[in-house]
Amino acid sequence: MTHIATSRPFGTLLGYAPGGVAAYSSDYDSASDSEYPKRSAFRNYVDGIYMGYKWQCVEFARRWMYLNHGYLFDDVPMAYDIFNLRSVRDIASNTRLPLQAFANGSKRHPQPGSLLIWEQGGEFEQTGHVAIVTEVFADKIRIAEQNLDHTIWPDGRDFSRELIATITEEGEYWVACSFNDALILGWMIQTDDDRYAEASVETNKQLFSLSSHYAKPLLEPQKSWLNVANEDEAAYVHALHGHKLSAAVADQYRYYVLSKTAQDTLRRATNELHGLFMHATDYVLDNEALLDKFNLPRALLPKIRQSWDNRLNQLITSRFDFAMTTQGLKVYEYNCDSASCYMEGAKIQGKWARHYGVHEGEDAGKDLFNQLVQAWRKSQAKGLVHILHDHDPEEKYHALFIQQTLEAAGIESRMIAGINALTWGESGNIVDAQGEVLQWVWKTWSWETALDQIRLECESDAVVPENYQPASKKGQAPRLADVLLHKNIMIFEPLWTLIPSNKAILPVLWSLFPNHPLLLNADFQLNEALQESGYVSKPIVGRCGANIQLIDQDQDIIEATGGQFAAQDHIYQALFPLPLVDGYYVQVCTFTAAGKYAGSCLRVDSSMIISKESDCLALRFVNDEDILQQNQPVIKK
Known part of the structure; x- marks a missing residue:
């Protein structure tokens, strides 16, 4: 008042x-x-x-x-x-x-x-x-x-x-x-005396235990169940070479379940962590010494800060990667720039369950599509949104799925495969093959792809420009960087997402919120505590699980992946392995829409490191009582 x-x-x-x-x-x-x-x-x-x-x-x-x-x-x-x-x-x-x-x-x-x-x-x-x-x-x-x-x-x-x-x-x-x-x-x-205090209810740890279930075999297991009249579903069937959720034939009936308590925990954790990552982003942008550790072209820093100041609330969607075990819930990283698995989470896992007659619990991604539609409606996108994607089959069906959310939000869109169909037009604008000026763009490419082009251009100059602007070349094809960094084009996700998506944010978070129950100890240097616990070495910029090493307490390499990010600086994060459930290591992912929890899915692999090739299997959330009953030991008489 x-x-x-x-x-x-x-x-x-x-x-x-x-x-x-x-x-x-x-x-x-x-x-x-x-x-x-x-x-x-x-x-x-x-x-x-x-x-x-x-x-x-x-x-x-x-x-x-x-x-x-x-x-x-x-x-x-x-x-x-x-x-x-x-x-x-x-x-x-x-x-x-x-x-x-x-x-x-x-x-x-x-x-x-x-x-x-x-x-x-x-x-x-x-x-x-x-x-x-x-x-x-x-x-x-x-x-x-x-x-x-x-x-x-x-x-x-x-x-x-x-x-x-x-x-x-x-x-x-x-x-x-x-x-x-x-x-x-x-x-x-603040007291040790808990007389008359509100009870702290201890949640049964079994409610955070993933379990593997199987649908009943069908008489016609190869029957088509995705509607190929829909472009996104047709592209998905083409990419996976059939109507299936898993690439492995042996897993066509397999799905995983978690409790409703686990679902609530994931929802709260997602919302809280988004706030923590946003706080850390703001902190980094105000701290030059920390910002240097993100290995960003200095010419782009003014643009990144401008994006943060003007477009904080224009995030459409993002994805958290978690390890959920009976020992706790820990976040690995935040895919805030160009995450994947949306179609699998929002559409495919639900259709899989209906086809195979799985009615146990509820679909973990049932609300995701509608939440993305609402996020687009809240965005400032007006007029035509160009959807830029690579020729990769996965990126194509992902882009077509996002187009469906735009259509449902009442926003016109146009697919652009690659960028060869784009040209520099009049007044320094970029136009498509139909002569339409690009103003709003959603992309599957990561920002880092464009930054590599900028690094080569800016760092070869004797003087780094204060605020980088692409050079217009009328009639010629623009580069990806020209499109993504054009002053008249608004990109989703915004440029500031470079900061929370960079693994260098993880040590910053740990320094700001030490011992936070959702975070893992992380540092820019390999310290004694990390060596004692075992640790993971990650490139600060990387995708799809590339160039990661898992090191145990004896300093032996448990697992490692190759890739194109070996030259990047690395950070070190405490080792907290994924749970091994019925032969697979399982990672739980949560999606956001406009910064709020919107749904879940999971990735599985026989490797401890989740990669681009890791399968998505269906996740169902079931009542706590059913989970506890399933976990009751069988007593033989």
Whole structure:
């Protein structure tokens, strides 16, 4: 609630909470464009540690805890998510300390320093809210906070407001919210004492165990089941030489299952990790020393930063690669630029299940197509979208599938195989064979393909241009780089996706969020901890599992792949092998649409390293009870 008469401009000091921690106005409408010219200017760091966005409620709570106690709670998507946390990280010792949640009305009363948490809804729609408890009385509590109103605290006061409280005869402590449409969840206390705390439900680890199942054999197993009247399905049948999901005949009936709890975990992990990767991207673009490690042509850095500032919310889709085991869920990397498997995930695995009569659980990619359609509708693409793809059969059916999502979104598109049909036209624009100017482009090529051309061109010059622009040559064919880096052409996925797709982002993430449960230890240098755990050597830029080495604790090579990326710089990531399930190593992938979870699929291989040749097999999500029942040991009488 904003009090207009006394509202202070963004960044105005409102007061000091106990410990001398400042609270500031978060009136974003009054933020100065010159002082805050871009998004990164709103990020606040203390001692090089990220606190949050200036000057939101979560930022204040994290900064207060750090300055007064030296620990932090994990980064969260929304303030109400804090109530689900159960630990904080002690920065000095890099250890975890217990964090207990007490519901409003608990017999464990709040105390100074507690985090008071509001549910989403009402005054705090979508976000919830968090404040620091400064004093506790029998009939009231005092709190300090940011991002509620933008008024200066009265002189001599180290809190922003008071809330009415009541203690019942049973000793329960209840706090009233000052807004009728908001709800206080309770308070968080860093303590070992869990009496009266909300229970931390231990999830049965078997719910994260993949299992292999088989459909019943058909009388006519070779019967066609994909509709070749649809261009994308016809291209898929051509690429796989038949109506099949797996290239291996022995696996035509095989599929895998995971629990609904695993599905929920994947959904939350995907959404959280997207936010972490976006934070790390912003951090890298503001840190020249880190940016150098990404091996990007310096002439393109202004374009990458411009893309980040202007097109952050124009991501259509991306893919995370996970290892899901009973020991935990770990992300390997983020394919944020030119990911694959969309058609297999959104269309083929569902049609396979219907053909083979598999009704167990639900299709892991059933919502993906519609979510991609919605992402296109939210995008700024107007008019004709040109779909650029290579002559590779897989890229063709992938491109045709994306064309289907564009059509469903009401957006006109045109397929372009290769770039030989394109020419430089009038006024420096690039046109297709029909004379249509390219303005919007979706591509299967990775950005890195174009960058190789730019490196050769720019780095051979004595002076590197400040901001690279392709040179127009009327009537001649453009290069791929000319198309992708043309100032009048908007590319999907945007140029900034070069940063989160580069494996150099992995050590950055670990440095920003050390010991995060979804991340693996990663470094630019091979350190002692990685040697002790075993590690994976990865080129910072690579595709399809090329040039990867898996090294065990004895420094022996477990597995390795060749490829064209051997000359690239490498990073080192802790070894966390894929689970071996019924003869195959299985990698779970999740897709995003506009940065949110949109579906899942999986890749399998007899090798520990997933590659371009690895099969996609159907994934089904089934009820937890069915998973646990299947995993019950058989008792022989």
